[in-house]
Each structure stands twice: as C-alpha cells, then as structure tokens.
Amino acid sequence: MQQMPLWKRLVILVLCGWGALAALPNAFYTDVERHNDAAKEIAAAGVATEEQSADLALWPEILPSALMNLGLDLRGGAHLLAEVQVGDVYAQRIDALWPEVRDALRDLRDEVGSVRRQPSVPGVLRVAISKPEGMAAALAKVKALAQPVVSLTGVGSTDIEVLAEGDELVVQLSEAERAATDTRTMQQSLEIIRRRVDEVGTREPTIQRQGADRILIQVPGIGSAAELKDLIGTTAKLTFNAVIRSTTDAAAQPGARQRLVSDMEEKGLYYIIEDTAVVTGEELTDAQPAFDQNGKPSVNFRFNPTGARKFGDYTAENIGKPFAIVLDDQVISAPVIQSHIPGGSGQITGNFTVESSTNLAVLLRAGALPAKMTFLEERTIGPELGQDSIDAGKTAALVGMVLVVAYMIASYGWFGTMAVIALTINLMLLIAILSTIGATLTLPGIAGIVLTMGMAVDANVLIYERIREELREGKSPGRSIELGFERAFSAIMDSNVTAVITGLIMFFIGSGPVRGFAVTLLIGIITSMFTAVYVTRFIVETWMAWRRPKDIVV
Structure with a gap:
C-alpha cells in the first residue's frame, strides 16, 4: 500500500491540532466569554479593575479565545422588524428646498411677479407666480438649482423635476433621486441603529436591511423588545467643535474646557478640541454627497437658521483653521475652513471617493433617525427558553452522534471505529472554523451540524463499500484500501459539489435561519470531505503500517 507523502501527513496533523486548540474555548464557554469581555473593557478603558483582572485570568492568554x-x-x-417611512424624507427634502426656490425667483420679481407657496401633498412643492407670462424664465431659474444624482444607477440624472401647471411651478424629487434617497435613508437608519446597539456592549447583534424599506433587528442578551425600542430611539450626539491641535499621544492632557477625542478612521490620531460645541447635530438639517467645482466627490451640508448664524460667524473668524465634526466622541472629519460660509450651507472637500463621501454624509446625518420607524413585529425571547433550545440542540446532536457511531461500528467493525474517530475530528474542525470566523450559532445551525455528521459518514460508507468490492476480487488488503479511496473519490466529490450548490443557493437567496443553516452546512461539507478522504486514510494507513495485517474485515 502506497502511503501519503510526508508533507500531506504533516499538513493533516497540523490542521487537526489547530482544530483541537481553536475548538477548545467552546468547552469552557462562560469562562472564556468573561475573559473576552474583560479584555475588551480593559483595552477600551486603558486600566483594569480588580474584577476585570479576575475575569481576565479565567483563560490563558496564550490559547485561542x-x-x-x-x-x-x-x-x-x-x-x-421595523418599517422605515422613507416618504417622510421626500417631504423633508422638498420643504428644505422651498427657501432656495423662493430666493431664486425673487431675482426675477419683474418677470414673475409675486411668489407664493401653495398647499400640496407631502413631497411636492407647488409655487404660484402672479405673472404666468414669466413661467419660462421661472422654470429655467428653478431647474438651475438641480444637482446631479450621486449614485451608480443615477448617472446623468438630476435630483429634482420641475414642471409648469398653469400659473404654478411643481417641484419634486426625480425617480433617480428617490431611489438614491431610499438607499441613503436605509444606510443612515442602519448606521444609527448599529451605533446605538453597539454602544451598550451587546454581543453579535443582527441588524440588516430586508426588502426596500424594512430593517431586521435581533439583539441577543437584551432584556425585552421594549428596551430595544427605547435604545434605538436614543439620539446620537453630533457636534461641530473648534480644534486646538492634533496629536498622536493618547495620554496628551487637554487644557481647561477642552477634551481629547480620537479619530474614527485613522488609528493613533487624536484631537484636542474645545469642549463647547460651535453648533450641534440638532441644528443640522441635511447632509448629502455631491461633487465640487472640479467634479470631485464632496459632501454638502445645511444648518437651520440658528445653526447657520453661529456657523457663519465662526467660519468668518477662523479661516484657515480646522474644525472637528464629532460623532459620539469620535472625530469623523476635521476639514480646514477655506472661506466664510454664510447662509448655513457648506461643502466638505477632500480625497473622497463616491463611496466615502456617501458614507461621510450618512455619518453626518447620524445624529437622529432620518424617518419615523413603524415596528411591524416584536418578540422577546427569555434566556430560559434560549437555554432550553441549547439543551434540545445538545440532545439532538448527541442522539445523532450515538446512532451514527452505532451504525458505523456495527457495519464496519474496527474500520467503522476509525471512521468515528475521523467524524469526531470533523465535528471539532467545524466548531473551530465557526469560532474563528465569528459565526453566530442558531437552532438551524445546530440542525446543519447534525446533518453534517450524517453526510460525513456517507463518504466513509462509499469508501468502505469500494474496499469490500476490491477485496472480493481477490486484491491484497493494502491494494484494496488504496483503490477504495481512489475510486470512491469521484462519487464523493460529485455528491458534495451538488450539496455545496444547494448550500450556496440557500445562503444567497435565504435569510435569517435559512442562512444560518446554510453556513454550517457549507463549512460542514468542506470539513467532512477533508476528514473522510484524508484524515480517515491517514488513520487507516497508520494502523496498517503498525499492525501489517494479512487479512482485513471491512
């Protein structure tokens, strides 16, 4: 019997050893979890309390955690499950546009006469002019206010549509801008919710968009759905502060009425800023991605009248100086004031891409939810029920394992025992990979693990049946084993490829529990292929080299 090359044997041993180490923390779940929480808290605070030090010592630092x-x-x-009322944002955008339209038409007072806003449905601006003969000039003037849509699907489109109906101008967002606004609104809502939930230190929340205007929020470990709703409703703290200086010294001491804050993007960069804000996020009405006069991505922002006055006065007195945009005590941008910014509108320029300018606009608007959210579905799952689920999952996995072990040993004797050893290694590798990639285990995921155990021995069954066929044809034990592994490989590969395709379809099309099942299924297919084909052969070859039997019974 030709043995595997030495390098293959070493790789198998290294992978199995890694799997044992990486899966080990899950056997001491509570202690390791407390260790990880303490390490995170100490890293954030820079100092450790006595209780945190005790928790940190629960698990050795040299081992994976x-x-x-x-x-x-x-x-x-x-x-x-929340529904975002994206239509509210259309109305806000149009309401914010009215002062610009009014001021633009005032320049044409001789041609259009008086200008009055007319009642209309939300999201539509109707403006009546007293001299209908000036409608063409009014149309041209208002159309000049249009900006290009900043999105990949809206290239070449403008953000507003302007029409004439009798003696009225009708202004509304274009279809391309509505689609871009929907995307930005959902991104902003997701960002705000994620920041609010992360702030309280919850573990692995699921916050994802579902469909066009819905957001799924699942937060393990929180007390109730009502508590989660209150948490989401909290307003993020956004301020615009004067910058004293920047530094890379995390221990720099700010002066009186100053504070040290970190940069959100660049690790190791800090700013000393004035503690009193120039303006706050409550005075920011809008921030949108745009393009500057050179066609480069930028971010336009607008304050309400109170914020506009304060910001205009500050920029007039501090040209050439930076100011910090601070979100929850982290600087998201620190642009330099290029000129006096009157009127409450400004532009942030820099080395932006379209994506980064969009993200910055999202963060700037993250001081409050952009639109009302209606909660369509809410559930609270108690920890007792969760523990019952864990116990049920353990029972199912144990029963499945016992039945598979009993069948393999009853059918294939000592070779079945070797397959069971490989199956144990397969389960260990599966847990190790799930732990390493930070996957979230759910009940469907446990079902995927149980299914994987059955699929893993399927490959061994194919291999052992091929070995039996070779033995019946009179071949030697060593040659029969070698041919059995070689000739069963194509059938094993075909069956696993079809299973992988099924798993990928479930992952990309499904959501929630289906995706959890698909993740464990896909990883389980990979580990079962490895253990059935390579680990089992390694064990069999090692046994054959040790015992050198003249006859074998499979």
Missing part, C-alpha cells in the same frame, strides 16, 4: 456566538434563539433577547 474565539467563540461561536450564540444567536437570539439560543441566548434569548429581542427581535424587531
């Missing part, structure tokens, strides 16, 4: 995260159905927590 990554865990499989427990999902909502296993840990307990809150589930919300």
